[in-house]
Amino acid sequence: MNFILFLMRIVLGGVFVYSGWGKLMSPVENFKAVVESYQFFSALLVKPISYVVPWLELVFGAFVLVGYLTRQSTVLLALFLLSFIVLLSRSLLMHLPISECGCFGSGIVLAPWQALVLDSGLFLIAFILLKRKSNLFSLDRRLHR
Amino acid sequence: MDVRGRYWVVGIGLILFLVGLVTSVKWIRGNQAFASIENVKVKGPKDAPVHLVIYSDFQCPACLAAIAPVEELRKEFADLLRIEFRYYPLERPHRWALIAAAFAECAAEQGRFWEFHDKLFQEQPIWSKSEDAIPFFARYSNNLNLDRRKLEACLANPKTMARVRLEHSMGDRAKVQSTPTFFINDGRILVGALQLNLEGKRIILEELRKSGKEPPKPASSVP
Numbered sequence: 001m002n003f004i005l006f007l008m009r010i011v012l013g014g015v016f017v018y019s020g021w022g023k024l025m026s027p028v029e030n031f032k033a034v035v036e037s038y039q040f041f042s043a044l045l046v047k048p049i050s051y052v053v054p055w056l057e058l059v060f061g062a063f064v065l066v067g068y069l070t071r072q073s074t075v076l077l078a079l080f081l082l083s084f085i086v087l088l089s090r091s092l093l094m095h096l097p098i099s100e101c102g103c104f105g106s107g108i109v110l111a112p113w114q115a116l117v118l119d120s121g122l123f124l125i126a127f128i129l130l131k132r133k134s135n136l137f138s139l140d141r142r143l144h145r
Numbered sequence: 146m147d148v149r150g151r152y153w154v155v156g157i158g159l160i161l162f163l164v165g166l167v168t169s170v171k172w173i174r175g176n177q178a179f180a181s182i183e184n185v186k187v188k189g190p191k192d193a194p195v196h197l198v199i200y201s202d203f204q205c206p207a208c209l210a211a212i213a214p215v216e217e218l219r220k221e222f223a224d225l226l227r228i229e230f231r232y233y234p235l236e237r238p239h240r241w242a243l244i245a246a247a248f249a250e251c252a253a254e255q256g257r258f259w260e261f262h263d264k265l266f267q268e269q270p271i272w273s274k275s276e277d278a279i280p281f282f283a284r285y286s287n288n289l290n291l292d293r294r295k296l297e298a299c300l301a302n303p304k305t306m307a308r309v310r311l312e313h314s315m316g317d318r319a320k321v322q323s324t325p326t327f328f329i330n331d332g333r334i335l336v337g338a339l340q341l342n343l344e345g346k347r348i349i350l351e352e353l354r355k356s357g358k359e360p361p362k363p364a365s366s367v368p
Binding site: 024025032034059062105 | 148151152155156159160163167170171174206207235237238320321322323326334335336337339340343
């Protein structure tokens with residue numbers, strides 16, 4: 001079971017690292033346009049969100065990947081996933097003209113409904129990780145020695 | 146060192162490592178948006194101080210929405226602005242985008258790119274929903290009196306599609322992800338009509354100031 005939890009941690013952290021990295025490797029305006037396309041945030045918030053979110057995804061994704069402050073980082077990623085799920089569901093219900101979710105920068109292209117499925121799966125993983133402690137190959141285990 | 150101290154050191158180390166990695170990879174990759182290309186579709190003088198490059202897709206509704214703000218900028222800045230169109234057809238969501246670009250490229254070969262461009266965008270809501278858009282493109286070519294034989298030869302020539310794909314790959318290298326994406330003077334990037342509306346004019350004025358050119362004076366209503 002511990003090994004399965006370890007794999008889950010790798011998947012969760014890995015997806016966020018990939019997602020943050022993809023956005024950071026592109027001009028910030030690309031992600032800014034993605035945030036704008038969801039028509040949810042005020043113009044004042046769009047800029048800080050598009051600058052900060054990719055870094056948070058990368059840093060906390062990496063934290064989960066290496067098992068550093070695993071619990072706290074997983075909570076933060078779960079909150080991210082929850083907000084993504086809400087935004088994607090809203091865009092689908094409102095039939096917003098969004099052909100791709102913009103989740104991975106110039107990497108994998110997903111339609112909003114596909115991203116919704118992925119995020120729901122990741123949220124389930126985050127939930128399991130929070131319920132069952134996973135410290136196999138983690139920095140947390142090392143740092144507590 | 147106690148546990149708390151070890152956590153601080155490792156955490157700061159991890160963050161510094163990630164920041165360093167992202168910064169150095171971005172620096173190495175650089176911005177390649179303005180790789181030179183011979184076959185350009187341009188409006189405005191070559192020596193204009195401000196260059197606006199548009200990566201666009203004829204079947205994308207957002208690109209249609211961006212036509213008006215681009216035209217406003219062109220009117221306002223006239224000879225100070227050079228506009229260059231580059232193909233970035235998004236083939237997956239837009240079934241006819243690639244073939245539309247090929248037709249436009251063949252119109253460009255006969256010196257009628259902008260007329261064809263305007264027609265494609267004007268009629269976009271009609272042909273983009275049709276089962277077969279090619280007869281529409283053929284009709285637009287006819288209406289513009291394009292030489293039919295040359296057009297057919299151009300469409301059959303693999304170099305035409307290669308030129309479209311070359312521009313698309315230039316867009317990929319410049320990190321274009323969606324259309325329309327605008328590059329102003331090798332670096333300033335705007336994505337979508339909304340960003341162009343909000344920031345386009347300000348950036349162009351900044352670029353004019355940098356180049357030492359006078360921005361056009363607003364037309365006064367009282368003589």
